[in-house]
Amino acid sequence: MLATSFHTPKPSSRTSPHLAGDLAIWIFILAELGAFAVFFGAYAFTRAKHVADFNTAQLALNRDAGALNTLLLLTASAFVVRAVQGAQMGSGIRDARWMLGAIACGMAFLIVKGGEYSAAFDAGISLSSSIFHMFYLSLTFFHFMHVILGLVILAVLWNGLRLGRYGVNNMNRLESGAAYWHMVDMVWLILFPLIYVIH
Amino acid sequence: MSSTETHSTARRTAALWLLLILATLLTWHLGENQGGGLLTAALLGIALIKGLIVAFDFMALRHAPPLWRILVGGWLLLVCALIGLAFWKGSLT
Known part of the structure; x- marks a missing residue:
């Protein structure tokens, strides 16, 4: 491809320490991580006062759905990495399909989670059912909203890749959006064992 | 990035993805067991x-720069330590 021959990687760019993406997105990521840390801490220390109630309510959760959603987010993250790698080597247009795969996995996550919510509401579970359910619904919904925002970002990146906008000298937007998506994935890696598994 | 380098990074990503998937299946499987301090520690680990x-490779x-590795790596350590502490506290009552 023509674009490849013009973009020779700068020798220093891969050796000197650097953040993948914009500083602003990383500061935003830190703020998000701070909010999730407060949520996780509040859950864990509230549970310490209501161990039996939390354990009983947790057993009724669909752990299979939680595990499936973890697999979907991890796969989406790996696909995003492949799309970024593709753009880096100048095959962003072809490798845009990886981003499409990531978006499909993210949407499947929303469908599985939606199914869980609908089953919970059918069973009469609401925010006021118990302290556990208050945490379960609000924490997972807070994360759910982040997946939706992440998917919007991935869709924009997919479009940019498709149009050949990213290359070895123009990676900032792509890496920034990818970092945000990975953050959403990383938070779920803590959320899943915390709420669905550990008792 | 040379094509051999790209090939090796793609293989690295696939290998890490597989490791992450296996770790998730292990967590899912361990969840069938009764709780306990050791199990909690293993799941948090x-x-x-x-x-x-995800942080060090995918992101x-x-x-x-070291500051960012400390901030995000530290976040993971802190969150897991806090959760461990809270579950240990809960096991005392």
Whole structure:
């Protein structure tokens, strides 16, 4: 491809320490991580006062759905990495399909989670059912909203890749959006064992 | 990036993805067991390792300045330690 021959990687760019993406997105990521840390801490220390109630309510959760959603987010993250790698080597247009795969996995996550919510509401579970359910619904919904925002970002990146906008000298937007998506994935890696598994 | 380098990074990503998937299946499987301090520690340890792989490899923090590695790696450590502490506290009552 023509674009490849013009973009020779700068020798220093891969050796000197650097953040993948914009500083602003990383500061935003830190703020998000701070909010999730407060949520996780509040859950864990509230549970310490209501161990039996939390354990009983947790057993009724669909752990299979939680595990499936973890697999979907991890796969989406790996696909995003492949799309970024593709753009880096100048095959962003072809490798845009990886981003499409990531978006499909993210949407499947929303469908599985939606199914869980609908089953919970059918069973009469609401925010006021118990302290556990208050945490379960609000924490997972807070994360759910982040997946939706992440998917919007991935869709924009997919479009940019498709149009050949990213290359070895123009990676900032792509890496920034990818970092945000990975953050959403990383938070779920803590959320899943915390709420669905550990008792 | 040369094509051999790209090939090896793609293989690395696939290998880490497989590791993450296996770790998730292990967590899912361990969840069938009765709780307990050791199990909680194991599950938190698995979550920590998974988080570090995503942060350092997928988010490319291994190429980042030390401050950022400390901030995000520290977040993972702190969150897992706090959860461990809270579950230990809960097991005393």
